[in-house]
């Protein structure tokens with residue numbers, strides 16, 4: 001299943017936009033997360049938690065799911081394939097792991113926003129910096145892999161390369 005050049009460009013555009021949009025949204029989330037942890041101003045901290053929930057649920061989660069789905073389509077629709085090159089397999093695993101941790105983390109993000117809005121002092125809440133910074137590092141690694149595309153073909157990839165071309 002190989003896409004026409006025109007379709008391939010369109011899918012690649014959607015892929016890069018959603019994936020790097022995810023990375024950019026995580027950077028914005030970290031600005032809020034740092035504010036929530038270091039600011040001494042109660043109202044500022046409260047609004048940071050509320051904004052973190054909105055950014056996570058309505059920007060980061062949709063972009064992460066789009067990046068994973070469009071990434072898989074991109075791999076399957078090009079000669080790269082999904083399981084032929086190590087860089088693609090590692091990207092798949094890292095992206096799936098990052099998206100899973102993110103989905104599990106949404107519960108914590110929701111409860112932080114709820115607690116911050118409930119009237120207690122939001123400065124006592126813990127923020128979510130280990131997850132957000134960890135997520136950013138993983139996304140940077142994935143971006144590097146995408147651009148350097150280190151050599152390395154899987155066993156399955158070798159078999160496919162040697163197989164006679166199907167008409």
Ligand code: HEM
Nearest residue numbers: 012016019068071072074075078080091092095142143146
């Ligand atoms: C956060 C996650 C991801 C990021 C930041 C990302 C980033 C990128 C970028 C910047 C490119 C363009 C590279 C170039 O044209 O030289 C690319 C291409 C590509 N990505 Fe991803 N990607 C992600 C997830 C995935 C996933 C989950 C897959 C599938 C397993 C995937 C498969 C591919 C493939 C096969 C290409 C080459 C497409 C082509 O040459 O037409 N990516 N990615």
